[in-house]
Structures are given as C-alpha cells and as structure tokens.
Amino acid sequence: MPVRDLLAGRRRGGVPADLWATCRKCGAMHYRPEFEAGLHVCTRCDYHDRLTVGQRLDLLLDDAGSFQELAGDVLTSDPLNFSRPSGRYPDRVAKAQESTGRSEAVVCGVGHIQGHEVAVGVMEFGFIAGSMGGAAGERIARLFELAHERRIPLVMVTSSGGARQDEGVFALMQMAKTTAAAARLADAGVPYIALMADPTLAGVTASFAAVADVIIGEPGATIRFAGSRVVQGTLSRRAQADDHTAEWVLRRGMIDAVVPRRDQRRTIGRLIELLAPARASRRAEIGDTARTRLG
Amino acid sequence: MPVRDLLAGRRRGGVPADLWATCRKCGAMHYRPEFEAGLHVCTRCDYHDRLTVGQRLDLLLDDAGSFQELAGDVLTSDPLNFSRPSGRYPDRVAKAQESTGRSEAVVCGVGHIQGHEVAVGVMEFGFIAGSMGGAAGERIARLFELAHERRIPLVMVTSSGGARQDEGVFALMQMAKTTAAAARLADAGVPYIALMADPTLAGVTASFAAVADVIIGEPGATIRFAGSRVVQGTLSRRAQADDHTAEWVLRRGMIDAVVPRRDQRRTIGRLIELLAPARASRRAEIGDTARTRLG
Amino acid sequence: MLDFERDLDELRSRIAELEAESDLDSASDVLRQLELMQLELEARTADVFSRLTPWQRVQLARHRDRPHTLDFIERMIDGFVELHGDRRHGDDMAVVGGVGSLQGRRVVIVGHQKGRGTRQNVERNFGMAHPEGYRKAIRLFQLAARFGLPVITLLDTPGAGPALEDEERGQSWAIAESMAVLARLETPIVVAVIGEGGSGGALAMGVGDRILMLEHAIYSVASPEAAAAIIWRDSKFAERAAEALGLTSEVLYAADLIDRIVPEPPGGAHRDYDATAESLTAALVEALDELQAIPPTELVTERYAKFRAMSAHVESSPDEVVVDGSGVVPEDRHGL
Amino acid sequence: MLDFERDLDELRSRIAELEAESDLDSASDVLRQLELMQLELEARTADVFSRLTPWQRVQLARHRDRPHTLDFIERMIDGFVELHGDRRHGDDMAVVGGVGSLQGRRVVIVGHQKGRGTRQNVERNFGMAHPEGYRKAIRLFQLAARFGLPVITLLDTPGAGPALEDEERGQSWAIAESMAVLARLETPIVVAVIGEGGSGGALAMGVGDRILMLEHAIYSVASPEAAAAIIWRDSKFAERAAEALGLTSEVLYAADLIDRIVPEPPGGAHRDYDATAESLTAALVEALDELQAIPPTELVTERYAKFRAMSAHVESSPDEVVVDGSGVVPEDRHGL
C-alpha cells in the first residue's frame, strides 16, 4: 500500500481504516483487497455492501468503458431556495458532486449486458443518500423513454433514501413521473428489471422500482416503504434489525428473487434473453431506426 | 288455517310446523305469517333465510309476473350414469324438479328492476343444494351472453353448495365456462351484480360469483370456498360458526356490502343506474337492435 | 381551537351572547352594535387568514373539525353507494369509495378518510391507508374505467401507514401500482387535496388530469414532523420545516404543480361544511365537464405530459444529450 | 410402494439380485434366464397396468415418487429462472413458476408443487395452493402475455387450500380471478395435468387452448375422499367414488374434456422421470407449435368456444329458447 494512501486513510484504533473494511451489517472486519476481490460481499453475513456507480457498472456491464451516459447534463435546481443546518441545498449538491464524481444521484445511459443492448440506470447512495429530486426524476424518465423508443430492455439499480426533501413537492412528483414512464414501457412490452440494492426506501421503493416486471434483491439489502428516520421515530412499533431485508420481502412475495452479486449479470442477461420481445426480428425494424437516428 | 294445511304440516312437539318457522341460524321460532311478511328475516339474529326462486323474483323484480325465462328447456343429462345411495342421478333430478317446481337449480331470464331491463339468474338451493352441473352452467353462460348481446345489466342471486358431483368433471368445467362468460361481459363494459345468499359455497363462489363487478351479501349468509362437508371433515382446523358469513367476508374485503333484503331492490337499482353504460343514448343503438331481433 | 382562532372565537362568543340577550324588539342600537361586531369579526378573520404562516396552514389542514371525505360525499354526492374491500385481504377503513352522482354526473369517488375522536381514529388509522386501502382504490378506479365513469379522488392523509404490517403487505407496491393504474386509466380523473396531502400516501391517489386544492389544504413531500426529523434530526423543528417545504396551495399553484385553488369560506372549511362542499362541487363540475369532452386515450397522453413536466431541473447544454454522438431526446419533448 | 406394484417389484428385485451375482462371464443360461425374467417383468407390468382400477389410478397419480412440477422443469426447461411472489401478500411454495425455454421456445411455466417427506410437504402445503399462489400465477400469466410468451401450466394438487387462512385471504376470489385472466389471456396456453387434477384448485390454472393429461394422472370435480364424504357421508367410500367420478384420462378424453393423453413409461411416470419428461416435452412442443400460428385474439375466441362447449345437457326443444317471442341464442352457437 503506497504511503500516500496510508496517510490519506482515516485511522481507527491504530488500524489504517482504508486497509480494512467494516461490514455495515455485522461489523466484521475484512482485509480490503480481499473484500474488493470478493465484490464487497461480507464473508460472514453475506451482506452485499453498497457500491459506487462505477463499481456497479463494472460489475453489471460487459464493458463499462463503452457505457454511454444519457442526460448527464440534466442537473438539479433549487426551486425552494432550501437550506438545512448542514448547508444550503446547492452547496450540498456541489459537495456530493465533488465527493462522488457524479453530477446527480442517478447515472443513466446505454450499455451491454451479456451482449444485449440495455438502458441502464444506477443510483449513487453516496450522493445525498441517493435521493430523487427533479434532475434524478428527469434522467430516469428519459431513460424509460429511451428504452421505449429503441425497444431495448431497461435495468435499474436502486439505492436511495427516497424523495429529496430539499425540493419539496417537486421531488414528490418525481414518484408519479417515473412510475408513469415505467408503466408506459410495460404497455409497450419492453422488459424492465429492477435490482434493489441496499438501501431501497420510501419514494423510490414506492414508485418506479416496485413496478418492474422482475425485481431482484441484493442479499441483505434493506427494502422498505418507511424512510430510515421515520422508522427510528415513533411511527413504527416493532421494526427489527432483520425486518425489511431483501430476504424478508422475498418471503412476503414482493420481489422475484435474491441474487448474489457474482450471479447478477448472468441472471439479468438470461431474463433479458427470455423476456425481450423477439429481438432478432425487431432489431431490423426498430433497432436500426434507432441506431440511424442516433448516428 | 285450513284443516288440510294443519294435516299436511309435520308436527314438532305438538306445534303445527308450518305455522312456525325456525331460524336456521339461532333457532328462534317465528310465527310464519309474520316471518313471511318480514321477508323471511329472523327478528332475533337478522339471518336472512333461504328463499325459493319464486320468492326471490317477487322480491327483486318490479313485476315478477312479466319475468321471461331463458333456456328453461336446457336440462341436465347423466353423462356418468351416476348413482348414489340416495338414488340414481336422474331420479334425484326428477324428485328435485317435483319438489321445487323448477327444471334446474338455476332459473335465468329477463325482468325489470327499478325500471331497468335486467338479465336475472336466481339459484334454487332446494334443487340438489343449488348445485351447478352442465345444464345450470349452460343456462348461466347463455344468460351472460344474452346480457352481452343486449347490453343489459346482469344480476345473479347465488345459493349453492358448489359443483354437482354427479356430473364429475363436466360439472367442474362449468366453473371455467361461466367465469369466462362473466369475464367477457366485463370486457364489454356491461355491469354484473352478484347477490350472494345463504349459502354460497365452493364451485359457485370460486367462479362466476366472485368476478362480479359489485358483490352484495345477504345478512348472515355463509360464503366460503370450502364445501360444508369438507369443512366438517378433517381439512379445516378452526372454522367456527361465525366464520364465513357475509359480514365476515365483508370485513376481509371480499364483497362490497351487506344489504338487508328490504333494501336490495333499491340498492341494485341504484347501482344499475350508476354503472349502466350511458343507457339513454346506447338504448337507441343497441337496445333497439336487440328488441328488434327479439321480436 | 387553534391559537390564532382563539381571538376570533372570543368575538364570536360575544356576538352570540348579545344575540341571545337581544330579541327582535331590541333597541336598534343593540342591533347596530351586533352588526358592527359582525363586520369586525369578518374583517379580523380576513386579516388573520391573510397572514397565516405555513405552520398555521398545516394546523388548519389538520383541524379536528375540518370536513373529511365522507363529509364531502354526504354533501356533494347523490345516491352514493359505498363499495368496500380490495377482494384480496381486507376492507381498509382509512380509504372510502363508491359510486354516486355529482350534480347529475355519474362518478366514482375515492378518498382518504380520517376519523374524529379516539375510537374513530383508531378505526380509520388516522387516515393512514394500509396497502389494502390502495388496492381497494385501484379496484374502484378500474371499475370506473370499465363503465366509463370519471374518477374523483379526495386526498387527506398524514401519509401511508408505515407500520410493520403495512410493510408486510407491500405498502410500496400498493402505492406504486395505484399511481401506475391512474397514469393509464382511460377515464377523466380529478384530484382534490382537501386536507393533508401527505407524501406518497397522498400521491398514490393523486395522479389525475386536474389537481385541485382547497385553499388551506397542504401538500407535502413529507409531513413537517418527518421532514424535521430527517433534516434537523428533531421533529420539534416541524414549524420550520413547514416553512421550508413549500406546502401551501399558493406556493404549489405558483409552481404549476396544482391547477386550481378552491376557496374556503371565511375562517376555514371547518367553519362551514356546506359552503366548502359547494365551493368544491363547483370546481369539480367545471373540471369534469372540461375533461368529459376529451377522448380517453388523449386524456392519458395529456396526463402523462402533465406529470412528465413536473420538475425543477436545469440542463447545462439543453437540446444536446449525447448518446452515440447525437441527441436522443427529441426537441419537442424538452418543453414538457 | 402400491399394492399392485408389489408383485412386480418382487420380480424386479430378483432380477437385480441375479444381475448382481452374475457378471459378464456368467454362463449363457444365467444371462438367458435374466433376459426371460426381464421379458416377464415387461409383460406383467403391461398386464397389471392395462387392468388398473380408477382407484389404483388415483394411487398412481398420488404416488410419493411421482415426478412433480420441479422435476419436469428440471428436465424440460433450459435456463429456468424461478420468479417468486404475488407482490401482495406472500410467496406460496405450493405454486412454482418462472421463465425458461422449452426446446428453444421461450415460455412461462407455472405449476402446483407438492413436496416429498414431511418437511417439504408442510412447506409446500401438500401442493394445496393458497390464494397468494394463484395470485403469483396470475402475475406470471400477465407477464407472459406482456412479452408474448406462451404459458404452460402443470396441474398437480389435491385441491386448493381449504383452511381458515385461505378463506380469510379470499381463496374463491383468487381461483375465479385466475380463470378469468386465463380465459382472456392473449397468448397460447397449454395445460398439462401431470398428477392430481383436484377440483377448482387445479382448474384455476387449467383454462387453456390445449389440455394434455399424463396417462395415469387424474382430474376430478372433487377428491374421491371429499366426494365420498359428500355422497356417502363417509370418506371410506373413496374407492367407490373414484369409480363413479370418471376421473381417468381415458374417460375424460372420450368425453372431449381433454385434448390428448400423454403416455407414461411402463410402470408409470415414477419409474422413469426422464422418459416421462421426454414424452411430455414432445406433446407440449407439438401443442405450442400449433398454437403459435394462431393470432392471439383468435386464440381467445377459440378458447372461449372450447370451454363453452364443455357440458352435458339436453334441450327439450332445441333451437327454441323463448324470450320475448323469439330465439335469443343464435343457432350457430348450439353446436358449441
């Protein structure tokens, strides 16, 4: 490990923090190179740790390098002139942009999974808790519309605390907007697969994520309607640590499967193969048109 | 009371049975003329006693005398050459026909409710426990098709133990046949209202009855999937007397309302008024055609 | 009785006392005094209500005497038949719905239903719908479309039920499905926020062609208390959250997120149910009559465009979204 | 081991013993003896199975070693992805389903799933689906139609769950809705009764364009035990009920209630899973390929006609159904 990394690492009890990864779920310590080689999965409790958009694209796409971003210049505005103790909203956005290297809490675009051209959206929890405001909602809606126009399957990886409070009802309405866009895609017979990663909460669970044709959960991911602070508050009486995991919602019939990270690309690829509407023949009609239009 | 009636009545403890009606639910004894004036409703427990087809049509239609029966000549056959300890199937049918004065366990036709022309089907529990065999299924399917063709609302009054065992899989298939006919009516935008009377069980509950647009239960009616003898057998562990009443299934979200007998015609009439597709205008287009075709 | 109502109420009591003491034969100066006090009450009411803070609006929207869905149905709908149940799990008392007619127009009307008093509030779960409530609503929406009836929804909920049993039965899935169904429902839909428009629990029934809002109703991404808990990590900052969230009808109308503010009688909806219902009826009838003229498929297209346009975002280089070297989002959609 | 299998099994054991004792170098008379015994086994199997009573067929259909839905999926479907849950209440283990390909044809396949052994049987509720099982199936049927995939259903259940909790969640409603959805599903549907086709619980997933039935499967209006309880008021008359109910594939084929009997290997499906799966695959593929050529809306029309024709009734004066003075049922429908 280079000295500058050691110095950069925050230290805990004398251990260079960056050299060790602590499981968010069970607290187990993992030697970081091994943890990363194991796709950020806890070997003790099987919790699948949060990934950055970059890590996720690497894992999901055949070739993350050829991913083409859509609507990357759609950025947040500050409709309510919102301010929190932790800072003005635009400053918080700027800080999130800086720390994540992403311009919003969701990155959308086109890539390939197991050889299939796919519309892909990945949420970045590191960006203001992956919250959905107007810009994120706009990007997601455009992604659904792109998949619709080009008749290519859509894959969304969700990780979000819900609607972004700082945009008030503007953020709330993104639930309706993205859900309506997803519903139109379903009517068009184009498959949409959601991969719910840790955590998928509130306004994201209860909108475009829940209406996917097939929903896959990541092991250990928290999936819930109530936001985390709401649950810590007075409203829910008996929520427990093990409630609301992917495994829990699977038992309750809400998702189709819990799939470990190492198998996700293959499983999603297979689902696309099985659900995509007669690709071979349609490609000639629609795919080519889209490609022509796209240059 | 004429002497011949007194003689005809079976006697219980010296009381002429016909002079008194015993509540099937709570055992209360009611002076029959009062009981009948009260529409066969128990004044103690509000149980709505079973009615004959004739009584039901009197209660439901504006003018039972102008009821026109449909497919009354569709009669049961004996596809399995079935025999029970209680007799050969055709003999049991003949006996039922004699005792009820009806040719099958369901009587279908056209009448008027609150001035609306309506396709009406009424099941006769006294006819082999209101069971549905091929003839009943055929009559019901034709009724749905008649309502479809003439675009008139349909009202079904159910009271049945389920599929008629004596016809084996022929009887079972009536579930699919009648449900499919009801589904087609729904697709055509013609309202279908079911009135579940005591008892509505098994193959009738789980077919055309359950897919009605609006389902009304009669107070105290038993409504259930499992047939009565199945429940008395080993399969259901904790069924209790009060389970599976109309009130119970209402609380569980399965029916729309429990409506007392005295209000049923008005409620159904109002529902037809509200749901019937633009009758005034359509009548000219479709109603007249149907009327022409019907002479 | 809210703080800011107290002062008005004292005046109101004095008028009532004076009225009780006086009679038709009272001296004309007593009658004149009464008239003056009436005028003063009106002026002071107008004054107080013109200066309400967002937090006071929240309190009004939640006023225990505020008319709820069934109060409106009773006054607006003729021949109402309540329809119960989701045909799957239960009959949620926090959502009521049925068929009836509004000034001669056949409608399906569905709304959140709050209770009054402890017993009713428990029964109605404080207006917080369970999943089966949304599924009942979905069933009624589909019934409406099947028979060509327009849909009216009345929004009045602190939010969807957040209890463990709500999670168990898929609260998120029920809400999302309700929005998805409404988004494509081929019949006119008019939404009216009548009290608390609380978050996703309200929006679940809030996707429509026209969004009306009673003057003192609120509509919010989260309850002020929840937002305070999220933002200030302390629900005591609810008043401040109410100010920050932009939840009043005026803010939302200015932001184009709602279509119309429906005026309430002086002193708020709870001062005069009949007048409020009349005001809402007029607005609903106008909206329905406009929509009735539009073909259902077109309604769905316009409804999509309406919600599609609800956003607040900027594009660093508009009209140039680069995928594969050229724009994929047609220019004509940027306006949405 | 069923009674009538015991005799065959003794012979089978003796063959196995002799085979174990002998080797490649054994005297040719030993080998000849073995061969003769093999032939005898085959002949006796054929004989026993040609004379099976309906009750014995019931026992075969319920044989604890009989292949179940997942055994078939494992052998017939490539790249199967199981999809879980009804998105409303739970994931019923008594119904399994998912997507995969059958000899290169993309399909949605759904079936009842029985367990083996106590633990599995409890988990799978003995193959008796709960309402959420049918609702999962409905979801998958609709998914199939959305993406233009044909549906295969495998029927193998004693009947739908009759417990109080099944009633609570609307067992009747789930079954009826499943039939209503299948009746109108715009995609080919092939039904195969693979074991016990028990009453409405089986028929819920049994509405399709082609109804296949494994040779020794049964399909019945009620389980023989339930029918015996209803008819003789004693479930001990099950054997007699089995005879009376007409539940074998031959009877149903003769009655035109099923379209095709799928042969099982000698000794029954449980003797050779692979051969049974191959036999079923061939029948499914043939049915699918026939149906694939028919436009979906036509499929729905023909499917309706198919079930519409399933009856056994007489008309005292055919073609004269009198309403308002003239016939309402068009003549061309009498043939259905």
Ligand SMILES: [Zn+2]
């Ligand atoms: Zn761990």
Ligand SMILES: [Zn+2]
């Ligand atoms: Zn009684």
